[in-house]
Amino acid sequence: MFTPCPTARSQELADRVEAFVRETVVPYERDPRNGSHGPSADLVDELRALAREAGLMTPHVLADGEHLTQLETAAVLKRSGLSPLGPVAVNTMAPDEGNMFLLGKVATEDQKQRFLTKLLSGHARSAFFMTEPAEDEGAGSDPSMLKTTARLVGDEWVIDGTKTFITGADGAEVGIVMARTDDGDQVQASMFLVNLPNPAIRIVKVLDTIDSSMPGGHSRIAIEGLRVPASAVLGEVHKGFEYAQIRLSPARLSHCMRWLGSVTRAHEIAAAYATRRHAFGKRLIDHEGVGFMLADNLIDLQQSALMIDWCAGVLDSGSLGTTESSMTKVAVSDALFRVADRCVQVMGGSGVSRDSIVEQVFREVRAFRIYDGPTEVHKWSLAKKIKRIAMEGDYRAGR
Template sequence: MMEQTPRSLEIAQRVEDFVRGTVIPYEHDPRCGAHGPSDDLVQELRAKARAAGVLTPHILADGSHLTQVETATVLKKSGLSPLGPVAVNTMAPDEGNMFLLGKIGTAAQKARFLAPLIAGARSAFFMTEPAAEGGAGSDPSMLQTLARRDNSGWVINGRKAFITGARGASVGIVMARSTPTDAKIGATMFLVELPNPAIRIERILDTIDSSMPGGHAVVAIEDLRVTDDQVLGEVDEGFRYAQIRLAPARLSHCMRWHGAATRAQEIATAYAVKREAFGKLLIDHEGVGFMLAENLIELQQAALMIDWCAAALDAGHSGTHESSVAKVAVSEALYRVADRCVQVLGGTGVTGDTIVEQVLRETRAFRIYDGPTEVHKWSIAKGIKRAALGPQKR
């Protein structure tokens, strides 16, 4: 397993200092709403991060990206507040979109679409579609949004759902079928500047989580016209590029929410070593002390799982299997950690007086986002079958 580097430790420390000293005081700002922090709060925080030299800390001044192991160190520190990733520009979907653009974008596309994101603009990734219409969700092969060629480029039509950050985004990556519906499915990614009159937000969904700017939108795409220079990568290779993005993006979620669960543990511990009941501190009651001990164990296990998957990505593996294993293990563990923290805090734990109840909500949603636990287990089980039966008996 790769070791941490001095540069990642130094960046992570600066990010932690900024999150703890500057960002945490904003956690009760009235501009934090049910659909995420407002755009003016996002820009205020990012201006402070820029001034502190910690904006987009995982991408270096020369445009290179930290390794995944290094990124884990930095993103865990950014996650110490639900507003931390927003402030320092390591938030989903922007972090994943920057990674993908850095991998497969042309020089012109990087200048037009990636540079604004690194500087603090927001983005959206348009892939998931409404379930009621039989659209793509965990199974991307059900993609219905259709891109057809015309004389001047492409015309795209369809509907999307759960599009994080669509409201207020400046850059979009749209996934659409680029083959007829009766042919072998091919998908293509298209880059678009937002807002665009052909991409209409129908509504913002009310969801259990509330950390992501712009919330999660249902979107109609009606006669969106794009030119060939807006094709990201190659035509019909969208599914392959999605895997390039999704494995690191799943892991980045694990990194950020590990930081949030760590903070929840800090808050619960501080309460347990001060609050007395039945003649002694809460932590001296075995039922409470054991919950905090279990949290510490699971946080350490989750950290090791994150580093294991990160090292696999850094070694050049696709990370499909590793990210599925890590996503299941870490999302389930962090939810248990957050749940125990709520329990330790008692009545305070279900209020907004601390961020613990928000961490519980966010990690509950995380068990579904970027692939539900059950879908990843199904994928892992298929791999077990292939390995057990061998190529002749599959």
């Protein structure tokens, strides 16, 4: 179901990750510690201890600190996603995977020692504090609406604001806080690294959401009088929006990689069910309505795998890949939702029962169509680019 691995090292890693997830992680899917707000801290620790023992902790970052290419990363992360618990176990999950990537690109050596090292080892989790409540007219899909402020008072920054849907904040030890640092003339933002927990960063509520795969769930956060030194600034002051772009394109693509794995597994389960189950004198798969749904699944999965690899190649060329990652996120999230929906339909009552992982995959992928930018926002952005190119006369159709 996956495209071939691009290199020998990625093939070896992908094979090991797949075997580990299928044989070791999958049995934990029914563990009672896997709750509505994600796996508990002790379940995360247990899974990661097993991953370390297997030599598979953070497999996309090599022992010398070198990252796999995006194309190689795709081969590995697709396999890690074969269970919703797979990325948690091997430390390829959101938001940590994106945060580690950003810190590796932007953080100082001291910041890497203090924050990145413990994330890479899987001994700590992180949270990215950007999204703000809609009722406050805060930043969501439009980051320029950022309301959280950071004021320089003496030699410290004082940060105040409200955040929401902050993944993994409950239990995180590393925080990246996005806040406005402009003088009011033009919206500018900076990022700040914070040790967690911190009394000035309060979890108001862990929200009940449709998905349940990420440790700590998604929280509403109040930041009140958070004081951090100048050394807490990630990179340079006022470059928060620029750094967000460095993080967002690869992070969007990583979501596609992981959920392709999960939906591939859902398809395997649905296909096995349709082959085993009989109705009206023959196997379900022999009924055209069912067989065609599974055939459509195969097409959507293969197209998704190819689009992920295409976008990964663009990122590996050195491009930010903003347009390509938007296209891929839209196409893959919509295609994977269609596949997950068909899997539920093929399995009938079994597909909506929590006795099967298919039900959870359906919920997770439905949320994915919103997370990291809703489909409509990405299409709007693409349409603006199409308009700009057309108005500049670069489209030659009809000449």
